[in-house]
């Protein structure tokens with residue numbers, strides 16, 4: 632993109648963490664901002680903070696797992712601002728646990744938000760982004776979309792899916808020859824956000840079920856609890872979301888597809904790719920080994 636000044640930017644998961652930082656980064660560049668989130672109170676307070684800066688802002692309570700809700704977000708955006716230039720499919724949730732201990736509701740919740748949320752965003756917004764004079768779509772995946780982190784299978788599945796969709800879209804736009812829609816995928820490492828408490832937004836009908844799939848308790852098993860505690864501790868020392876957002880803004884200006892907050896994690900990705908090239912069975916070189 633050449634400029635964000637006066638452009639319209641839609642961010643999902645905008646009431647917290649990376650999404651909130653993205654929304655403020657776009658506002659700093661002069662964009663009009665549409666905040667979308669399922670958490671009504673946090674959404675409203677984010678809107679008030681942004682209004683105080685004088686940014687034209689619209690907040691739309693949105694559940695990205697629901698196609699109708701994302702369609703309504705798109706309609707509200709067009710009605711308020713007349714078009715859309717930037718879409719960040721950023722809302723995502725995750726939680727730890729070994730594959731053998733996952734319940735179907737664990738898979739469903741994580742994949743509904745983190746993968747279907749992106750699909751719904753693309754489905755409803757792409758026609759309008761393609762009509763715009765200049766536009767860019769970015770989806771938030773993770774390094775877990777580039778390597779299979781043990782204990783995070785539903786999250787890995789969703790994030791590999793997000794990377795695949797965005798890479799496909801990038802190829803399709805490049806083949807169209809000079810298509811004006813920029814495409815990026817954000818693959819963050821550990822960032823200091825509220826993702827460790829993602830369960831706060833888990834719908835009741837997708838909470839863990841007693842007795843399903845070998846799990847005797849509706850609570851997460853001990854291994855999942857200790858994994859989640861370790862993730863929460865790591866997040867405390869993670870990168871500031873504002874730093875990630877600033878990398879995203881630069882990448883959009885520079886038409887950069889891959890956005891990595893922690894490029895050093897590519898060592899693990901390169902190791903995986905090399906093993907694949909050699910048809911060797913996968914191993915990990917990092918500490919994600921238990």
Ligand SMILES: NC(=O)c1ccc[n+]([C@@H]2O[C@H](COP(=O)([O-])OP(=O)(O)OC[C@H]3O[C@@H](n4cnc5c(N)ncnc54)[C@H](O)[C@@H]3O)[C@@H](O)[C@H]2O)c1
Nearest residue numbers: 644647648649669670694695722723773821822824825826
């Ligand atoms: N924090 C990290 O270390 C990290 C690392 C890699 C990737 N990510 C990804 O970054 C993205 C943002 O997460 P974050 O770390 O800022 O977490 P966060 O919990 O601080 O923010 C996520 C936001 O998404 C919203 N959300 C949850 N379910 C939703 C739904 N159904 N519809 C609409 N909004 C919903 C939440 O209310 C919250 O405001 C996610 O896609 C996450 O997977 C985060």
